[in-house]
Amino acid sequence: MLNLQSPLTRKLSAFVALSESDLATLSRFDRRSRTFQAGHELIHEGQTKASAFILSTGWACSYKMLPDGERQIVDIQIPGDFLGLRSVLFRTSDHTIEAITRIEASEVLAHDILDAFSHAPRLATAVLWAASRDEAMVVEHLVNLGRRTAEQRMAHFLLELGARLQLVGLGDQTGFDCPLTQYHLADTLGLSAVHVNRVLRKLREDGLVTFQKGRVVFDDFPRLRDIADFDTTYLDQDGPILR
Amino acid sequence: MLNLQSPLTRKLSAFVALSESDLATLSRFDRRSRTFQAGHELIHEGQTKASAFILSTGWACSYKMLPDGERQIVDIQIPGDFLGLRSVLFRTSDHTIEAITRIEASEVLAHDILDAFSHAPRLATAVLWAASRDEAMVVEHLVNLGRRTAEQRMAHFLLELGARLQLVGLGDQTGFDCPLTQYHLADTLGLSAVHVNRVLRKLREDGLVTFQKGRVVFDDFPRLRDIADFDTTYLDQDGPILR
DNA sequence: CGCTCGATTGAGCCCCTTCAAGGTGGGTGG
DNA sequence: CCACCCACCTTGAAGGGGCTCAATCGAGCG
Numbered sequence: 001m002l003n004l005q006s007p008l009t010r011k012l013s014a015f016v017a018l019s020e021s022d023l024a025t026l027s028r029f030d031r032r033s034r035t036f037q038a039g040h041e042l043i044h045e046g047q048t049k050a051s052a053f054i055l056s057t058g059w060a061c062s063y064k065m066l067p068d069g070e071r072q073i074v075d076i077q078i079p080g081d082f083l084g085l086r087s088v089l090f091r092t093s094d095h096t097i098e099a100i101t102r103i104e105a106s107e108v109l110a111h112d113i114l115d116a117f118s119h120a121p122r123l124a125t126a127v128l129w130a131a132s133r134d135e136a137m138v139v140e141h142l143v144n145l146g147r148r149t150a151e152q153r154m155a156h157f158l159l160e161l162g163a164r165l166q167l168v169g170l171g172d173q174t175g176f177d178c179p180l181t182q183y184h185l186a187d188t189l190g191l192s193a194v195h196v197n198r199v200l201r202k203l204r205e206d207g208l209v210t211f212q213k214g215r216v217v218f219d220d221f222p223r224l225r226d227i228a229d230f231d232t233t234y235l236d237q238d239g240p241i242l243r
Numbered sequence: 244m245l246n247l248q249s250p251l252t253r254k255l256s257a258f259v260a261l262s263e264s265d266l267a268t269l270s271r272f273d274r275r276s277r278t279f280q281a282g283h284e285l286i287h288e289g290q291t292k293a294s295a296f297i298l299s300t301g302w303a304c305s306y307k308m309l310p311d312g313e314r315q316i317v318d319i320q321i322p323g324d325f326l327g328l329r330s331v332l333f334r335t336s337d338h339t340i341e342a343i344t345r346i347e348a349s350e351v352l353a354h355d356i357l358d359a360f361s362h363a364p365r366l367a368t369a370v371l372w373a374a375s376r377d378e379a380m381v382v383e384h385l386v387n388l389g390r391r392t393a394e395q396r397m398a399h400f401l402l403e404l405g406a407r408l409q410l411v412g413l414g415d416q417t418g419f420d421c422p423l424t425q426y427h428l429a430d431t432l433g434l435s436a437v438h439v440n441r442v443l444r445k446l447r448e449d450g451l452v453t454f455q456k457g458r459v460v461f462d463d464f465p466r467l468r469d470i471a472d473f474d475t476t477y478l479d480q481d482g483p484i485l486r
Numbered sequence: 487c488g489c490t491c492g493a494t495t496g497a498g499c500c501c502c503t504t505c506a507a508g509g510t511g512g513g514t515g516g
Numbered sequence: 517c518c519a520c521c522c523a524c525c526t527t528g529a530a531g532g533g534g535c536t537c538a539a540t541c542g543a544g545c546g
Contacts, residue, residue: 094379139381491542499535
């Protein structure tokens with residue numbers, strides 16, 4: 001029953017009621033647990049035959065580098081998230097995945113995933129569902145960068161992180177612990193680090209949200225949500241169509 | 244053998260060698276062919292139980308609207324592309340899909356797709372591969388919006404479109420026909436329509452690319468590619484790992 | 487022949503960037 | 517135990533890329 005406590009089980013259970021055998025299959029994923037130091041690159045851009053991982057503790061991020069040294073972070077990964085699921089299913093990786101903090105992650109081989117797909121369809125559905133949710137998040141980030149101001153982007157991103165962390169029990173309505181630097185935020189939101197600092201100050205002074213000393217506190221959740229046009233639909237928890 | 248000519252078959256064949264039975268299954272997808280006028284919305288944001296479609300002729304786009312009336316186009320779809328694949332596999336649609344030109348598209352029911360997945364694994368792999376490629380494109384668009392200048396975004400987008408159209412036989416090294424308005428480009432690239440116009444003029448005056456009267460002409464392909472940092476890896480055609 | 491959609495161009499402004507210069511705190515080594 | 521360092525945060529000043537507002541023009545079309 002230990003698995004009921006793992007972040008992945010917790011997240012998937014929010015989408016699909018998993019059977020005993022599903023849980024058993026899931027527990028096999030947790031065998032090859034490994035630890036990585038902060039800054040370690042788990043998957044490199046251009047790498048072939050990469051493994052996938054399930055993040056159990058700590059934070060990671062996936063990003064692409066540009067030739068001029070600029071970086072665009074595609075997504076931040078928190079406990080319960082898959083790392084490099086696409087990389088293992090399909091060819092070479094088009095992005096890098098790096099540990100932000102010290103992390104523990106279970107290595108998942110292509111073989112494990114394909115096995116699960118043929119023997120545990122319900123679990124496979126849940127996994128595909130999680131992958132689909134990841135894609136929906138990337139799309140929402142695209143909207144963020146394309147059509148929202150710096151302040152809105154920041155608000156939206158912090159709200160999304162908060163919602164995701166709540167789902168795995170790492171935050172609540174009041175806020176969450178956050179190991180990201182302002183440089184991480186800048187590379188995620190397509191801003192300069194300097195401007196990130198100013199935006200955070202503005203949001204704090206306006207009594208909306210405070211991000212200091214590794215802690216995000218929602219000072220006025222409803223107003224923040226309105227400003228950011230934050231709608232949780234794309235993170236949805238109502239489960240897949242296939243039951 | 245008519246199917247060998249269809250854009251979808253042509254695209255998937257670039258990834259996986261399809262068997263006769265795969266081709267037969269694929270041909271069943273083309274049964275429920277339908278026609279839609281330009282501007283018609285095939286799938287609405289928030290809609291449940293949507294169908295998927297395979298676009299056979301014409302152009303479409305998927306987008307999200309913001310409360311202030313702004314629009315962010317997520318992707319442009321051309322013949323051979325799936326429309327709303329995620330919408331049918333997983334819950335409510337988080338985006339709208341609209342016909343840009345008059346289009347012909349084959350409706351694909353959830354049932355068809357699941358059947359194909361269990362009975363034609365090779366085809367299923369190809370379909371998953373196509374879906375993965377779509378996601379990689381969204382990620383590249385994210386990088387585009389987050390870290391590139393207006394000029395680079397435009398160059399990158401036109402090069403990507405050109406590469407995709409070549410794959411289905413609708414363009415060559417010299418250029419391609421393009422029904423997009425400058426408003427479409429603006430909503431895709433996160434710019435204003437006015438600025439799109441200026442950027443196009445600049446690229447034309449610099450002898451890089453000309454977009455006029457519905458035709459895109461690459462005047463200096465190598466230089467354009469360098470400016471845009473365009474690397475086709477993420478559109479790759481070498482096929483999936485699973486053979 | 488008016489109407490509407492799309493393309494084009496000018497003027498002025500502002501959000502965000504770059505450059506620059508401190509601050510602060512935790513870790514490390516002498 | 518202190519001195520130094522490095523990573524990160526903070527703030528100011530100045531510039532520019534892209535925006536908004538506004539007007540004109542061409543073309544398809546009912």
